Amino acid sequence: MSDILIVDDERDIRELVSDILEDEGFSTRLAGNSDECMSEINAEPPGLLILDIWLKDSRMDGIDILKAVKRDNPDVPVVIISGHGNIEIAVAAIKQGAYDFIEKPFNIDQLMVVIRRAMEASRLRRENSALKRREVTSSDMIGSSAAFRTMVGQLDKVTKSNGRVMLKGPAGSGKEIAARYIHAHSNRANAPFVTVNCAGIEPERVEEVLFGRESTERGVESGLLEQAHGGVVYFDEVADMPLGTQSKILRVLVDQQFQRVGGSDKVRVDLRVISSTNKDLDSEIRAERFREELYHRLNVVPIAVPSxxxxxxxxxxxxxxxxxxxxxxxxxxxxxxxxxxxxxxxxxxxxxxxxxxxxxxxxxxxxxxxxxxxxxxxLPSEEEKQSDDGRVVLSGALATLPLREAREAFEREYLLTQINRFGGNISRTASFVGMERSALHRKLKSLGVVTSTKAGARVAHVDDEATEAAE
Missing domain, CATH: 1.10.8.60 (Helicase, Ruva Protein; domain 3)
Structure with a gap:
């Protein structure tokens, strides 16, 4: 991206700079006042902005324009030029996010060095951000089980919409991969995917991390929400977000804007929000640890991620x-x-x-x-225990049972394990354990083992009432 916007109220200056840059292979656009400048930026953000501090007959001066650019287009590098420069103005410009400051009359060679460095730094930042987005986690979905197919079918239905999604499932089940799958197949696939680890951010720094900050010492620092502009923000384990921050996130979802910590300007963002939790949010709401209004805003499309x-x-x-x-x-x-x-x-x-x-x-x-x-x-095995000579070592509970009860307990647990291993498929289970299907059905009935549908898959479990009746 080599397009450079030159903003100066002196026509001779902006045309001179334009001629020099075009001789060096850059394409340029020109603006003589703040209105022309903002119109050009809103039409298409430039690769770099060369900006005069003092603009005659303009509604905004260079510092005001700099603030607006860094608010709405933080990746655009800005080089400030001024014929009235002093150290105070230079410091103010750098603190507001300018890449560098050059005083008129400037040396052409010096100007070219600054421009090339600024554009190279901007290119590296963009490439680094793109690499981080690609390397964090794959969006590949691996599996073919009924429970998995049910989940993917639901994910496919929400990819092209902009609706908020709540992914619910136990820790480690792949909720972030599901979120990235939605992003990768959506209209925002080429925009950022930013993860907010709600449990991993120190409570006293949550708002600074999310909203960014402004200070006279460090200038403007963008937060995660600003970095996700145009793309997806993923709130990982949202139940761990502090209550005070929850109310501010709720306001962001309503207004699509916020203020940086220490700042006064509104920052507008266009975000799709995906959240996840391994907790029962209804219980969290009753315990007054999670705001019900935020829950309803986030839980537009709930999707279960199976264990x-x-x-x-x-x-x-x-x-x-x-x-x-x-x-x-x-x-x-x-x-x-x-x-x-x-x-x-x-x-x-x-x-x-x-x-x-x-x-x-x-x-x-x-x-x-x-x-x-x-x-x-x-492989480690918590249940299988063998002595040195290969004999199976009985657990304490099993060893205390009479033979008939021990055999039934073993058969029940063994068949439960095998049926669940094969996703509730009785035919495959019968083939593996070496029984006729009808014989397996009779055995399961005698042991009180039944199957039911859970998360789109057949799951075996013990029917306590049937077991008691059999006994």
Whole structure:
């Protein structure tokens, strides 16, 4: 972006600067007063602004224009020029966000050095922001289970709208990836995606981080909301946002504008808001820890993100994906999963959900063999306990039961685990455990095991009343 806007009330000066810059390969636009300047900026922000401090017959002087540009187009570098310059004006301009200050009559070589440095700094900032947006988290959605397909179907319905979305699910289930999926498939895909970690920001700094700040010592510093202008702001674990900040966020959602900490000017923003929570916000509202008005503003489209245990069928493909990621980003070995390892992973408990699975895969690749498939023995297991000679060691509770009750308890837990592993599919479960489907149905009925639909998937659980009747 090499377009430069030159603003000076002296025609000879702006045309001279324009001729010099065009000889150097830049394209230029000219403005003689503040109205012309703001009209040009509103039509299309320039790559750089060369701005005279004193503008005759104008509603705004150079400092006023500088403030407006830094408020609405903070990435545009501004070089101030003035024939009446002094150190106070230079300091004021730099504090308001100007890149540099040059006094008239200026040296052409000096002007060109400043312009090239300013545009290079601006280019690097834009590239750095783009890289950060791309590298933080992938928006790839991995899975094929019924619960996963249900969620993706809901996400697809909201991508093209501008409606606010509330993602609800346990920690580590992939709520941020779901948010990034919405962003990547929306009309704002090329605009910023800014994450606000509501639980990770110190309470006394929340407003400064969100809204930015203005001070005479440090000038203008944009906050996360300003950085997300035109794109998406994602409030991660919004229930952890301080109450005082909640009321101010509510006002931003209503007005689409705010004031920086220490500032007096209104900052206008165009944002799509996506939020997430692993807490019951109704309970938080009753406990007066979350504002009901904000909840209704954010919860326009609620979408449930299933836990990993609700989508056990996806564990093999997710594990393979994480192996590929670890190989490409860290150079860790590219290994397959043995059938036994897959079976064990699908029966394990996953309180940390997808995040826990990713960490487990990385740990196994770091500590395990560099070749050959990943074996079950390389995976941790909370339930499976064996002695040195391979015998199964009974848990204390199971060891105290009579044989018939112990056998039923084992069969019930084993079949529950296998059915949930196969997403409630009785045929696949029967094939794996080596039973006829009709025989499996009878066994499940005798053990009080039933299936029901949860988050779009079939999930097995124990029917306590049926179990008591059988007993």
């Amino acid at each position: 990993l245990e609700e989508r056990r069928e996806d564990i093999p493909v997710l594990a393979d994906h994480f192996i590929e990621v670890c190989n490409s980003t860290q150079g860790l070995p590219q290994r397959d999963l043995s059938d036994e390892a897959v079976a064990l992973m699908q029966t394990m408990q996953w309180p940390g959900n997808v995040r826990q699975l990713k960490n487990l895969v990385e740990r196994v690749l770091i500590l395990g063999d560099s070749s050959g498939p990943i074996e079950a023995r390389e």
